[in-house]
Amino acid sequence: xxxxxxxxxxxxxxxxxxxxxxxxxxxxxxxxxxxxxxxxxxxxxxxxxxxxxxxxxxxxxxxxxxxxxxxxxxxxxxxxxxxxxxxxxxxxxxxxxxxxxxxxxxxxxxxxxxxxxxxxxxxxxxxxxxxxxxxxxxxxxxxxxxxxxxxxxxxxxxxxxxxxxxxxxxxxxxxxxxxxxxxxxxxxxxxxxxxxxxxxxxxxxxxxxxxxxxxxxxxxxxxxxxxxxxxxxxxxxxxxxxxxxxxxxxxxxxxxxxxxxxxxxxxxxxxxxxxxxxxxxxxxxxxxxxxxxxxxxxxxxxxxxxxxxxxxxxxxxxxxxxxxxxxxxxxxxxxxxxxxxxxxxxxxxxxxxxxxxxxxxxxxxxxxxxxxxxxxxxxxxxxxxxxxxxxxxxxxxxxxxxxxxxxxxxxxxxxxxxxxxxxxxxxxxxxxxxxxxxxxxxxxxxxxxxxxxxxxxxxxxxxxxxxxxxxxxxxxxxxxxxxxxxxxxxxxxxxxxxxxxxxxxxxxxxxxxxxxxxxxxxxxxxxxxxxxxxxxxxxxxxxxxxxxxxxxxxxxxxxxxxxxxxxxxxxxxxxxxxxxxxxxxxxxxxxxxxxxxxxxxxxxxxxxxxxxxxxxxxxxxxxxxxxxxxxxxxxxxxxxxxxxxxxxxxxxxxxxxxxxxxxxxxxxxxxxxxxxxxxxxxxxxxxxxxxxxxxxxxxxxxxxxxxxxxxxxxxxxxxxxxxxxxxxxxxxxxxxxxxxxxxxxxxxxxxxxxxxxxxxxxxxxxxxxxxxxxxxxxxxxxxxxxxxxxxxxxxxxxxxxxxxxxxxxxxxxxxxxxxxxxxxxxxxxxxxxxxxxxxxxxxxxxxxxxxxxxxxxxxxxxxxxxxxxxxxxxxxxxxxxxxxxxxxxxxxxxxxxxxxxxxxxxxxxxxxxxxxxxxxxxxxxxxxxxxxxxxxxxxxxxxxxxxxxxxxxxxxxxxxxx
Numbered sequence: 016x017x018x019x020x021x022x023x024x025x026x027x028x029x030x031x032x033x034x035x036x037x038x039x040x041x042x043x044x045x046x047x048x049x050x051x052x053x054x055x056x057x058x059x060x061x062x063x064x065x066x067x068x069x070x071x072x073x074x075x076x077x078x079x080x081x082x083x084x085x086x087x088x089x090x091x092x093x094x095x096x097x098x099x100x101x102x103x104x105x106x107x108x109x110x111x112x113x114x115x116x117x118x119x120x121x122x123x124x125x126x127x128x129x130x131x132x133x134x135x136x137x138x139x140x141x142x143x144x145x146x147x148x149x150x151x152x153x154x155x156x157x158x159x160x161x162x163x164x165x166x167x168x169x170x171x172x173x174x175x176x177x178x179x180x181x182x183x184x185x186x187x188x189x190x191x192x193x194x195x196x197x198x199x200x201x202x203x204x205x206x207x208x209x210x211x212x213x214x215x216x217x218x219x220x221x222x223x224x225x226x227x228x229x230x231x232x233x234x235x236x237x238x239x240x241x242x243x244x245x246x247x248x249x250x251x252x253x254x255x256x257x258x259x260x261x262x263x264x265x266x267x268x269x270x271x272x273x274x275x276x277x278x279x280x281x282x283x284x285x286x287x288x289x290x291x292x293x294x295x296x297x298x299x300x301x302x303x304x305x306x307x308x309x310x311x312x313x314x315x316x317x318x319x320x321x322x323x324x325x326x327x328x329x330x331x332x333x334x335x336x337x338x339x340x341x342x343x344x345x346x347x348x349x350x351x352x353x354x355x356x357x358x359x360x361x362x363x364x365x366x367x368x369x370x371x372x373x374x375x376x377x378x379x380x381x382x383x384x385x386x387x388x389x390x391x392x393x394x395x396x397x398x399x400x401x402x403x404x405x406x407x408x409x410x411x412x413x414x415x416x417x418x419x420x421x422x423x424x425x426x427x428x429x430x431x432x433x434x435x436x437x438x439x440x441x442x443x444x445x446x447x448x449x450x451x452x453x454x455x456x457x458x459x460x461x462x463x464x465x466x467x468x469x470x471x472x473x474x475x476x477x478x479x480x481x482x483x484x485x486x487x488x489x490x491x492x493x494x495x496x497x498x499x500x501x502x503x504x505x506x507x508x509x510x511x512x513x514x515x516x517x518x519x520x521x522x523x524x525x526x527x528x529x530x531x532x533x534x535x536x537x538x539x540x541x542x543x544x545x546x547x548x549x550x551x552x553x554x555x556x557x558x559x560x561x562x563x564x565x566x567x568x569x570x571x572x573x574x575x576x577x578x579x580x581x582x583x584x585x586x587x588x589x590x591x592x593x594x595x596x597x598x599x600x601x602x603x604x605x606x607x608x609x610x611x612x613x614x615x616x617x618x619x620x621x622x623x624x625x626x627x628x629x630x631x632x633x634x635x636x637x638x639x640x641x642x643x644x645x646x647x648x649x650x651x652x653x654x655x656x657x658x659x660x661x662x663x664x665x666x667x668x669x670x671x672x673x674x675x676x677x678x679x680x681x682x683x684x685x686x687x688x689x690x691x692x693x694x695x696x697x698x699x700x701x702x703x704x705x706x707x708x709x710x711x712x713x714x715x716x717x718x719x720x721x722x723x724x725x726x727x728x729x730x731x732x733x734x735x736x737x738x739x740x741x742x743x744x745x746x747x748x749x750x751x752x753x754x755x756x757x758x759x760x761x762x763x764x765x766x767x768x769x770x771x772x773x774x775x776x777x778x779x780x781x782x783x784x785x786x787x788x789x790x791x792x793x794x795x796x797x798x799x800x801x802x803x804x805x806x807x808x809x810x811x812x813x814x815x816x817x818x819x820x821x822x823x824x825x826x827x828x829x830x831x832x833x834x835x836x837x838x839x840x841x842x843x844x845x846x847x848x849x850x851x852x853x854x855x856x857x858x859x860x861x862x863x864x865x866x867x868x869x870x871x872x873x874x875x876x877x878x879x880x881x882x883x884x885x886x887x888x889x890x891x892x893x894x895x896x897x898x899x900x901x902x903x904x905x906x907x908x909x910x911x912x913x914x915x916x917x918x919x920x921x922x923x924x925x926x927x928x929x930x931x932x933x934x935x936x937x938x939x940x941x942x943x944x945x946x947x948x949x950x951x952x953x954x955x956x957x958x959x960x961x962x963x964x965x966x967x968x969x970x971x972x973x974x975x976x977x
Contacts, residue, residue, distance in 0.1 A: 075219045075241050078155045078168040082217065085154035086245060087963035088376045088398070089138060091350075094963070095374035097130035098254060124253045132209050132249055136179070144177045144189040144196050147214060156417075159221075166223050171240070174216040181208045213970075214245040244970040252965070266773065266825055266941070268352070269893060270294030270910035273881075273900040274315050274820050275301035276336040280345025281903065282364040282389070287344035290902045293373060294910025296351050297773065297821060300358030300383070301336040301899070302327035302445070303434040306818035309441070315820060315828040316878050316897030317857065319444060327439050329446035329492075329519035335359040335386050336899075340366035343392060349378070352719040354399075355769050355821075356382040363411075364389035371398035375718040377421050381769050387414035387464070400714050402426060402762055403458055406481075410463045417470040422714045424707075425458030425534075426759040428480035428683060435818050436811070447514040448523030450488070451811050457481035459684075463538045468671040476710035477675050480759050482634070482684040483536035485529040485544070485619070492522045529608060529619050532634030534682035537670055537695060544619045548605075555609065564609045565621050629701055635685045639697055669693065681705040681755060707755045711762070712736075723775055735776070739765065742777065742788055747801035764789045771819040781941070793817050826895055830937045832857050832878050840930040841865055841873075842921060851892070851918055853933050859898070862887060874915065874933065892918070 101123055135141060140150040152158060152170050159167035177189040185204040190197055222238040270292055271277060277298045280288035307313035319327075327333050332341070337358020340347045343365025350373045354360075360382050362368045372378045378399040385403060387393040388410040399421045407425065409416055432451035439445040458481040462469055471477055492515045501507050501514040515522045531544065554567035606621040626632045672689040680686060680703040688698050714720065715736055716729070724732040740757075743764035744750050749757060765775040767789040772778050777786040788802075795802035795815045805814045822828060830836075835857045843849035848866040852873035859879035865871050869888040875881055877896045883906060890908045893915050894900055919942060923934040934942045 074157060075168060075221050075239050078157060078219050078221075079217070079241055079243070081154045081156060082151050082219075083245065083967070083969070085150070086141075086214075086247070087967055088371060089140065090135065090247060090963035090967055091373070092375050093131055093134040093138065094250075097127050097134055099374075100130055101127040121253070127254055128249050129207075132212075133207070135212065135247065136209060141177075141212070144175065144191065147177055148172050148175065151214075151217070155219075166221070169220045169222075171218040171220055174218065174242075176213075176215040178211075178213040178215050179204075179206075179209045180211045180213065181205045182210050183208075210249045212247040216242055217245055218242040241973070243972040246968055246970050248966050248968075250966050265295075267893065267912035267915040268295045268910055269297060269773070270351075270908050271900055272297040272822060272893075272895045274299050274822055274897045275318065275899045276358055277338050277900045277902070278332065278336075279338075279340045279347045279902050280342040280366065282342045284342075284344065286342070286903070287905070288342070288903055289346045289348075289905040291348040291350070291907045292909075293350045293907065295353040295355075295773075296338070296349060297355045298338050298358065298900075299336075299356070299770075299820065302333050302439055303436055304357065304816075304818040306435050306438045306816055307820060307823060309438045311833070312829050313823050314832060314897075315822045315826075317832060318879060318898045319439070319442070323444070325518040326446045326516045327444055328449050329516050329521050331361075331363055331389060331520055334489075334521060335361035335363065335384070335388065337361065337382065337384075338368070339363060340368050341389075342366055343390070351378050353723070353773075354378055354380045354382070355773065356380070357770050358382070359384040359386045360395070361386040361388065362393035362395050362414075363387075365392045365411075367393070368395045368397075370396075372719060377717055377719065379717070379719050379723070381766055384408070385416070387411050387416060387467075391464075397421065400424075400717060400720070402766065404763070404766060405458055406483075407458075407460045408463065409461070409467045409469060412464045412466055414462075414464045414467040415470075417468070418474050420473050420475075422476045422710060423471065423474050423478065424476075424711065424714075424758075424762060425460065425479045425481060426762040427458045428756065428759055429457070431806075431813070433813065433815070433817050435813075435816050437816075438818070446519060446521065446523060447516050448525070450523070457484070459483040459533070460535045461538075462536070462670050462672070465538075465668045465670065468673075470671070470673040472673045472675055474675050475679065475713070476705055476707075477680045477682075478705070478707050478710065478755070478758075479534035479680075479682040479684075479686070480755065481534065482632070483531050483533050485531065487524060488528050489521050489523055492516075492519045495522050527608075530634060532622075532632050532636070532638045532684050533687060533697075534684035534700070535672075535674075535686040535688075537672075537687050538668065548607075548618070550618070565606055566609050566618065568605050568607050568618060631700060632684065635700060638685050639699060677702060677704075679705055681707050681710075683755070707758045711758050725776070739775065739777065745788065745801050746790060746795070747798070747803045749801070767793055767817070767819070770817075771821060772824045773821045790815075792819060822895065822897060825939065825941055826876060827937055827940055828878065828897060831855060831876065838929045838932065840925075840927060842918075842925075842930075853922060853930055855933065855938065864888075872914070872918075874918065876933070876938065 140146055148170065155168050155170065157167050158164065159169035172191055175191065179187045181204055183203065183205070185201045187198065187200045187204050187206075190199075218240060219242075220238065220240040271294070277296070279290050280286070305319070308316060308319055325333075332339055335358075337356045338347070338349075338354075338360045340361065341363045345365075346367040347369070349368070349370040351370065352373045352375070354370065360368065360380070361384070363386075370378050370380065376398050378397070380397070380399045380401045382401070383404045385395065385401070385407040387395060388408070391412040392414070393411050394415040394417075396415075396417050396419065398419045401418070401421065401423045403423070403425045404427050407416070434451065436445055436449065436451065440449075458479060460469070460479055461483050490513075495513050495515055499512055501509075501512045506512045507514070510525055513522050513524055529544070548568040551567040551569055555564060556566075557564045607618040608621050609616060609618055620637075622634045622637055627636070670689075671693075672687065672695075674680065674686070674688055677698065680698075682698075682700050682703045684700050686698040686700070686703060687695055689695055712733075715724070715732075721732055724735050726732075727735065740761045743761040744757060746760055746764075749760045752760065768775050768777065771789070771792050777788065778792065779786050790802040791797070793815045795804055806812070807814075836855050837857070838853060838855040841850050841852040843851050845866050848868045848870065850865040850872065852865050852871070854860060854862065854873065854875045854877070856876075857878040859882075860875065860877050861882045861884055862871055862875065863884050864886040865873065869886060870891065871883070871887050871889070872891045874892050875894045875896070878898065879896070880898045881894055881896045881900050883890065883902065883904075885904050888906050890906065891911055891914060893910060894908070919934050919939075922930050923942075925931045932938055936942075
């Protein structure tokens with residue numbers, strides 16, 4: 016039986032089983048593939064959602080930081096206001112007892128804290144829930160607007176509350192109920208004893224709706240919110256009101272005086288530097304106006320005596336020296352009442368600069384240039400009254416310059432290069448080919464970087480006295496082809512060949528820079544002037560006086576084909592180019608300036624200098640006509656259809672221009688502005704009618720400027736200002752100039768004083784008590800018609816010399832350098848963080864921490880560069896260097912007038928002669944002891960070290976929870 020069964024099994028038909036197995040396996044693989052695809056799909060979708068959520072979150076967090084910083088700025092202002100008021104009430108000098116303080120420090124601090132809290136509560140921006148809402152919204156740069164900015168940040172006021180808490184814990188709460196403000200007070204609440212102010216349930220939201228090609232994968236609504244409380248508390252610390260030793264010396268308010276500039280960070284993506292400077296700053300260029308270094312009695316550094324492989328002015332660090340922040344991970348925050356920078360304030364290669372006041376919200380910035388250059392994404396954010404002698408330039412792609420408040424005075428208009436290059440040129444240390452420029456003293460604003468943002472909307476006034484130039488005199492060294500470089504003595508005779516110095520980033524040509532008719536200019540506007548039309552043979556000629564080479568260009572017949580409306584085209588072309596044609600010839604030809612750069616010839620339309628009866632220059636009239644030609648439309652199209660002509664909406668060059676209203680602008684040339692559709696338009700100079708003189712008078716009433724004038728009260732300060740202006744207008748011809756030009760002359764005058772002795776006021780001789788006119792300081796010639804000057808073309812020099820430095824007024828560098836001083840003395844104990852040091856060195860110094868808390872306290876005076884090693888996280892005191900301050904890691908630098916004065920008092924009493932030396936005329940020329948009987952140590956925290964971060968904090972921070 017079993018045998019038969021086995022035989023049957025042997026003969027069973029198994030055909031088709033393999034096919035079934037394949038079907039099963041294929042089905043399994045399809046199911047597996049589908050599962051994998053679904054998994055990948057869900058992963059992609061989750062990552063996409065997470066990416067957009069994170070982006071939303073960062074945007075919301077940025078807005079919250081802006082609100083915090085805005086409240087912080089107001090907090091600082093009220094802290095300093097309370098301190099100043101308290102000091103005026105408690106500090107009285109009695110000659111009999113030689114005592115200053117009439118009430119003790121504890122009583123003074125009780126008054127200080129009360130004044131601070133009552134001052135903040137009474138602030139119009141924070142006094143009620145409605146004001147708080149409006150103020151917070153004004154801080155958000157990316158604010159929500161249903162039409163203009165639907166992807167912006169929205170402040171949700173549904174649960175927002177303004178809560179005051181008194182010393183007994185009783186509260187007064189303001190909130191919105193059905194859209195209307197309502198106040199609820201607990202029984203027993205005391206208005207005059209508030210200890211904390213809480214902005215409760217501050218909620219920020221951002222909602223973004225995305226629509227993708229595949230609705231299932233990329234579409235969606237992405238919403239993020241952050242809810243938090245911002246709590247402002249009464250200061251827990253006591254502040255020192257012992258100001259007996261400050262002697263009202265503003266010199267001690269300077270954290271940094273660096274005669275060759277401040278450098279922060281480097282262009283290295285692996286390194287980060289975050290520097291905060293609290294205190295006033297003086298930082299100058301390293302290569303011009305340095306003639307005093309050629310005389311031993313006024314020399315402040317030996318830096319130029321050393322052999323250098325790179326010539327001054329040929330690298331970015333030197334060309335834009337002053338305050339130079341380098342690298343995308345480098346950041347400088349300046350809380351400075353006064354910044355004097357006879358050089359450039361430069362954010363380079365992605366560097367970030369933020370500046371504001373210290374005792375108030377607004378800084379007083381005096382500088383030659385403001386520059387954002389190098390690699391993309393550099394930024395400068397300023398709360399300042401800016402007085403800019405030369406240009407503001409946005410040269411980098413994605414550059415951002417924003418003024419959050421203040422005024423901007425680009426005040427120079429004379430188109431003379433007032434700098435001196437004599438010292439470096441004399442010894443061959445200047446970059447080859449460098450010469451004085453025709454437009455250095457011609458203040459303009461230029462946007463050269465695409466995707467850049469210029470936001471000046473919040474300015475109270477915008478004055479631009481100069482006009483922009485297309486710079487041919489300086490080019491990138493990398494753009495000079497090998498065959499166009501000077502390599503032999505014979506090459507030096509060829510005017511078209513260019514000498515490129517070793518290690519140089521820039522090379523200098525013998526070309527003249529080209530003037531345009533605009534005060535605020537965008538790079539694409541150059542297309543109006545640039546033309547490559549055919550050159551008429553034999554028309555080239557060079558003016559021996561100006562060095563300008565001109566040619567005649569044949570007017571292109573094809574141009575008429577670019578104009579669609581035949582009835583109007585000839586009139587428009589004639590209006591645009593007719594003024595450039597030869598009036599005695601019917602031939603269609605125009606004059607142009609020839610510029611040969613790195614072997615290539617470029618031709619720019621030659622527009623004769625001059626202006627009409629309304630003061631509009633010929634160049635500006637040409638620009639206006641050009642824009643008018645582009646502005647006419649026919650069936651929705653511009654008459655000029657060729658893309659290169661349409662500079663208003665150039666496809667590869669997008670910019671964002673946000674300007675103040677027209678009544679807040681005054682410009683000597685046309686102002687390029689922007690329509691809502693991002694196309695550009697031209698605002699005529701005659702339409703910018705702001706009163707410059709009144710605008711400056713208003714700016715001069717700021718808290719800091721009033722202090723510079725002596726804080727003598729409104730009437731006395733105004734009289735001081737008028738007396739200064741009368742001195743300024745002793746410059747020949749200035750008395751008959753326009754109001755704008757007189758204001759410009761006045762600002763130039765005060766800038767000289769600031770650079771020479773750190774004050775807009777005239778210099779007073781310590782011995783004779785006589786005042787010195789600023790024009791005398793820079794060696795203008797006094798004549799019967801006023802102060803005059805002359806120019807020597809052969810020597811490329813002027814008869815005056817702007818080579819001045821405040822270091823020579825305060826420090827005896829001749830003694831330091833001639834004696835090759837090296838002093839390093841410390842008082843106090845590092846263990847309890849009371850150590851403070853005097854460092855005086857004729858050369859470079861690298862400073863380490865002198866306290867266990869990674870701080871350095873003291874005074875540093877050097878003839879060379881000053882650096883800090885990585886052990887130093889904070890500095891308190893004063894840094895004076897005849898060379899550079901170089902910072903390469905995270906740290907803070909704070910000035911403290913009381914600390915410096917008291918420390919110097921201790922030094923003067925020291926038995927160590929090297930320590931005492933700093934208080935003699937051998938080092939500090941103007942030191943004057945104002946010793947107070949008793950202890951000279953500062954008790955309590957210095958006002959200079961107060962920061963809103965100490966008393967303003969986030970609480971109950973929540974994400975996506977309301």
